[in-house]
Amino acid sequence: MNKPVSPDELITDEDGPLYAPRKKVYPQSVSGRFRSIKWRLMAVCLGVYYLLPFVRWHRGLGAPDQAVLIDFPNRRFYFFFIELWPQEVYYFTGLLVLAAFALFLMNALGGRIWCGYLCPQTVWTDLFYAVERLVEGDRRAQMKADAGPMTVKRAGRRALKHAIWLMIAWWTGGAWVLYFADAPTLVRDLATLQAPVIAYVWIAMLTASTYLLAGYMREQVCVYMCPWPRIQAALTDEWALNVTYKYDRGEPRCSVKKAFDIRSLGEKAGDCIDCNQCVAVCPTGIDIRDGAQLGCIQCGLCIDACDAVMTKVGRKTGLIGYDNDINVQRRVAGKQEIFKPVRARTVVYASLITVVCAVMLYALMSRTLLDVNVLHDRNPIAVSLSDGAIRNGYTLRFLNKRGFDRVIAIDVDGPAGAKLHVIGADSVTPDRPMIVLGRDTTTELRVLVTAAFDEKAEKSVPVTFRVTDIGLGEVASATDHFVLP
Amino acid sequence: MSEHNEIDRVSGRSTTGHEWDGIKELNTPLPRWWVLTFYATIIWAIGYWIVYPAWPLVSGYTTGLFQYSTRASVATDLADLEKLRGEKMAVLGNASLADIEKDPALLALARARGKTVFADNCAPCHGSGGAGAKGYPNLNDDDWLWGGSLDQIMQTIQFGARSGHAKTHEGQMLAFGRDGVLKKDEIVTVANYVRSLSGLSTAPKFDLAAGKKIFTENCTSCHGDNAKGNPELGAPNLTDQIWLYGSDEETLVETITNGRAGVMPAWVGRLDPVTVKALAVYVHSLGGGK
Numbered sequence: 001m002n003k004p005v006s007p008d009e010l011i012t013d014e015d016g017p018l019y020a021p022r023k024k025v026y027p028q029s030v031s032g033r034f035r036s037i038k039w040r041l042m043a044v045c046l047g048v049y050y051l052l053p054f055v056r057w058h059r060g061l062g063a064p065d066q067a068v069l070i071d072f073p074n075r076r077f078y079f080f081f082i083e084l085w086p087q088e089v090y091y092f093t094g095l096l097v098l099a100a101f102a103l104f105l106m107n108a109l110g111g112r113i114w115c116g117y118l119c120p121q122t123v124w125t126d127l128f129y130a131v132e133r134l135v136e137g138d139r140r141a142q143m144k145a146d147a148g149p150m151t152v153k154r155a156g157r158r159a160l161k162h163a164i165w166l167m168i169a170w171w172t173g174g175a176w177v178l179y180f181a182d183a184p185t186l187v188r189d190l191a192t193l194q195a196p197v198i199a200y201v202w203i204a205m206l207t208a209s210t211y212l213l214a215g216y217m218r219e220q221v222c223v224y225m226c227p228w229p230r231i232q233a234a235l236t237d238e239w240a241l242n243v244t245y246k247y248d249r250g251e252p253r254c255s256v257k258k259a260f261d262i263r264s265l266g267e268k269a270g271d272c273i274d275c276n277q278c279v280a281v282c283p284t285g286i287d288i289r290d291g292a293q294l295g296c297i298q299c300g301l302c303i304d305a306c307d308a309v310m311t312k313v314g315r316k317t318g319l320i321g322y323d324n325d326i327n328v329q330r331r332v333a334g335k336q337e338i339f340k341p342v343r344a345r346t347v348v349y350a351s352l353i354t355v356v357c358a359v360m361l362y363a364l365m366s367r368t369l370l371d372v373n374v375l376h377d378r379n380p381i382a383v384s385l386s387d388g389a390i391r392n393g394y395t396l397r398f399l400n401k402r403g404f405d406r407v408i409a410i411d412v413d414g415p416a417g418a419k420l421h422v423i424g425a426d427s428v429t430p431d432r433p434m435i436v437l438g439r440d441t442t443t444e445l446r447v448l449v450t451a452a453f454d455e456k457a458e459k460s461v462p463v464t465f466r467v468t469d470i471g472l473g474e475v476a477s478a479t480d481h482f483v484l485p
Numbered sequence: 486m487s488e489h490n491e492i493d494r495v496s497g498r499s500t501t502g503h504e505w506d507g508i509k510e511l512n513t514p515l516p517r518w519w520v521l522t523f524y525a526t527i528i529w530a531i532g533y534w535i536v537y538p539a540w541p542l543v544s545g546y547t548t549g550l551f552q553y554s555t556r557a558s559v560a561t562d563l564a565d566l567e568k569l570r571g572e573k574m575a576v577l578g579n580a581s582l583a584d585i586e587k588d589p590a591l592l593a594l595a596r597a598r599g600k601t602v603f604a605d606n607c608a609p610c611h612g613s614g615g616a617g618a619k620g621y622p623n624l625n626d627d628d629w630l631w632g633g634s635l636d637q638i639m640q641t642i643q644f645g646a647r648s649g650h651a652k653t654h655e656g657q658m659l660a661f662g663r664d665g666v667l668k669k670d671e672i673v674t675v676a677n678y679v680r681s682l683s684g685l686s687t688a689p690k691f692d693l694a695a696g697k698k699i700f701t702e703n704c705t706s707c708h709g710d711n712a713k714g715n716p717e718l719g720a721p722n723l724t725d726q727i728w729l730y731g732s733d734e735e736t737l738v739e740t741i742t743n744g745r746a747g748v749m750p751a752w753v754g755r756l757d758p759v760t761v762k763a764l765a766v767y768v769h770s771l772g773g774g775k
Binding site: 377378379380383384385386387388391393423424443444446448 | 586587589592593596612613614615616623625626627628722725726727770771772773
């Protein structure tokens, strides 16, 4: 993008293989502003992931007290004060929409913030790289060892590295299953080998995927497997801030001494001393000076590396930094830099996020905790009785989403003089049957509605079942039809 | 193959020696992993023959090392199912019919079991929803030939009607016409009289008194003085709105002339007692039960 490429370089008459072996990346350790941000975010992300299952949330007797729990056997999802039933899974759609817009907004503001700091692939790979450097030494030591022969010491270190990796991977899988069962109980069962087989299977699968993705696949996941870099490239605009090598300031590259000579002649010398530190620290092994590219996850580590070097040679930091091409061009033209975090795109994303949040919040606040569904008998749809009256059968399904039993009364509005009978319920109030609904469950009942036959009546009239919680006064209703034979 | 190892100048690979109109075919051997996988599948197949049933013989087949059989595994699964069901069904077996209907959990269990069994055994005649058909009673209504209480329904399911079982319901509509008891015009008259009992229209020149006389002399012994039927004999109520075979004059004449004797099989030996119980509760809960 920045360097002019001569046409000769573009012509390749080699019919070489389409496959290129991976070049192993040895990112050098680095310290600085973005590195410390990354360390902190890693601690937060992993901390939340590993510890969240142990957070307790009291919900009353008989209900699980785990703050975040996906309870498959009982078909419930618990998230702190929220309890969702399977039919309310559309909340997750809202959550996914929200996640997408949040990603777009992040991208419009600061490029691949997700990729560089928050993506699990980045977080775990970063952790694995740290372990690798701790055990096998920094970039140079590793490269030297890999080029040399295998020694006992080296083999021992390598074994240690894999052991630590596997342990982290195992913890990752172990934490995953804790979201699906009571965490303390499951930890005890796992330790005493009494947990269900499926728990061990999932731990094994996630151990394997973590180990392979963070230990071996690494940047290849971002470059070859992940769709986001492709989408991100299409979504970005010229105002979005990206990790950028400010080539207006850096080019032409030359050593400190040479730059001094050139500058003393009054000609332009770039600030880049071509030390390659930005390349050495890059976890995806790219050269940021080639411009924005798919392989760049924008983790900001090259900024730290470059700033350290610039400080050392006594030049202004920020040769690599969050910037965009507009500002590069403006500086070249001698104009002031401008940044536009508030622009149509970000405003639209932010408003969409607000709207989706508001809709979800409203849906959550107004969700019913008492509900009734009705299903008309299909066969026979209507029954003539011996006295000529007409009867229709229905299946009513009641949902009590509260954590306690409650008594409800059922009323029916429909054909004139309609009478309601609940099968199996010897109610003390025959005209207005009362039923006990168990806590946090559904109850299915068969009810019969009988009405006198009226030749002039419509073939089909609406019938409404109204359900009233005797204690709380909550109401719900469901409508179907009363039909004549 | 030495004559085939001509090297292609462009790709640098050897050719197979085949040539068509100057176009030569490059030698592209199968990848080694593919060949090895292919051999592995052959070895796998041989192992499979030894372990699993594989080859047909003259009378039978090779059974394999483990004597594996899908039929046997189905039998095992069915046995497991029966065992699982047995525990739940034992509860049904110990409860009385009335208690089952009062307990929501037992009612749901009995209805679920009854519905399945009904679909398998009863639906061919009574229809999948128990709505019946001409000659096959509707089980949803409140008109019962042999009584609609839980016990009566269970009795009918167990022993059937005119099924030949020793305890079955007996009694049938006689063939008054065919047997020469009533003449054609008398049958038409009494048919019109029966229609009048439930308020249906009658023929213009119909003689009510004559009809009543014929009815009293021939029909009341089974259908009762008030024509309300007798569940002991399976004699239907003739004053209500429900007609098993139809209420038009032609059908009634046919009924009186040739009689009726629909058969319901006995299920006592075919379904186990708990299943019959569940079935009785299910039929009762369809809505017509008394």
